[in-house]
Amino acid sequence: MKKALTIMLLVLFAVSTVFAGGAKEKAADGTFKVGIVQLVQHVALDAATQGFRDALKAELGDKVVFDEQNASGEINNCATIVNGFVSSKVDLIMANATPAVQAAASATSTIPVLGTSVTHYAVALDIDKWTGTVGTNVSGTSDLAPLDEQAKMIQEWFPKAKKVGLLFCSAEANSIFQVEEVEAYLKKAGIQTQKFSFTDTNDIASVTQKAADWSDVIYIPTDNTAASNTEAIANILVASKTPAICGEEGICKGCGVATLSISYYDLGVTTGKMAAKILKGEAKVSEMPIEFAPVTKKYNADMCKTFGITPVAGYEAI
């Protein structure tokens, strides 16, 4: 019995080593070890991680090695992964997405942690008086697109719109934050709003239908679930002739008319440059303010044609 078990465990280790297949890079003396913890496999998050690696490699060359681990969407794995980083004494942790940053921040107060793809650090880390700098061992970049400009953009593209439906996934903290901000701006402008939240892929169609029936225009924030289901949303919006303004380029490409968005790759690059400064000793993480990525204005030419909308000047086609 015990023998069987030992063999079983050995097989398991052997298998996992095979899976590992040189994924781990060895750290030589005088090099920096950077742990990357990413919440889930996702186009935007992957792009941010890639940008981070490219920027840091460009700055430090062979002097940096990465240990990149993905929690595969299970939040509890973030704690396990970060525990591994802290115990192998990495020089810096890059945490991609809000739960990853929370896990890293609660695991260490000494190793510098740089977050990315986090919308709002004050919300994620529960900071009362927000000054733009976290002030502890945590800093990073925010994927917050300028929400006031997005709200203005709705009026710019659809000056006659009276009712704006806000479509998002209730499981995503960042979406709720964005929707509330945009709602406040729109209300100030005297536009009626209503929230339409879906819980997952299964009820996205019926909620979108409800939203399309009620609204003149729909606003979709930077929302991971919406991003994975643009086709389902587009099928309803096109049929009911309801245009959508989106918080992010990927969603706009699939089901929206126009967007004012950021590139996650650029966001990762910005984070990588911050990391280089910390590792070279040029800056202290506690003094670094949260940085943002530059904004781009884009429109979806196919959708504009379908809805018969003339694109507003200053926007470029995706």
Add this chain to the structure above:
Amino acid sequence: MTFLSSLLNSVPGAVSQGIIWGIMGIGVYITFRIMDIADLTVDGSFATGGAVCVMLIRAGVSPWIAIVCAMAAGALAGLMTALLHTKCNIPAILSGILTQLSLYSINLRIMGGRANQPVSVDKFNLLVSQRYVRELSLKNPLPLIILMTAALIMFLYWFFGTERGCAMRATGDNPTMAKAQGINVKNNMIIALMCSNALVALSGALLAQYQGASDINMGRGAIVIGLAAVIIGEVFFSKVFKNFALKLLAVSIGAVVYYLVLQITLQLGLNTNDLKLISAMIVAVFLAVPYWKKLATRKKGVKNA
């Protein structure tokens, strides 16, 4: 060598995560082994525990009161499943799934409509935090969670020795027989599900503090980890641990083993895209071992005869 030392260094973290999940495993043990039903409520009630605890702590309530309230909320979730099962005659597994589903919305309401609520160790006096897991101080979470687990095991050992506890065990073993003895089977089911989910919520409440946030998705896959803890514990200790209290201890150790194996595979540099596959493999292997063991002994028996 650096690999070994970093592995050794990661042990306290993996162990505390394991012990916290072990409490959840003990909850699963009550329904899965004692009552002989698979209760899927836990994926929801785990997050409920985290949500209630974090919201109360954020509102300035003492963390001790917060975890008690979290347990009460978990018990209510268990009650809901139990009522669906006993009063509406819905199969246990489906009742659990229904409750789990509804808890998603309820948890969102508890967390004020947000999917993620942080609770920072810098701001609140948390009971357990990953921050101090390697420190030799009173803030280290390990002593507290070990004590808690010990107290829980002692309480359950006492409870399942009482008349009510014995009746519950009889219900799980053979409901028809238990009914014939005049035992109220339905009431026992209700109590078991409430106890179990209270423990699961406690585990969720501790884990939320440990990792610094409660999240709407934190219970996803919880049942798998709970079952893994139960089964790994049995595989390792079923020969040695015959006493009921020791069997519960085995569950806790099972959870620790699960997290150690996971940590080691991660440290080995496993491609984390394969994480779910590896988790499933760990559980499948441990589930299969008892069956193979039985086959092997049967063969031996034939030879001897």
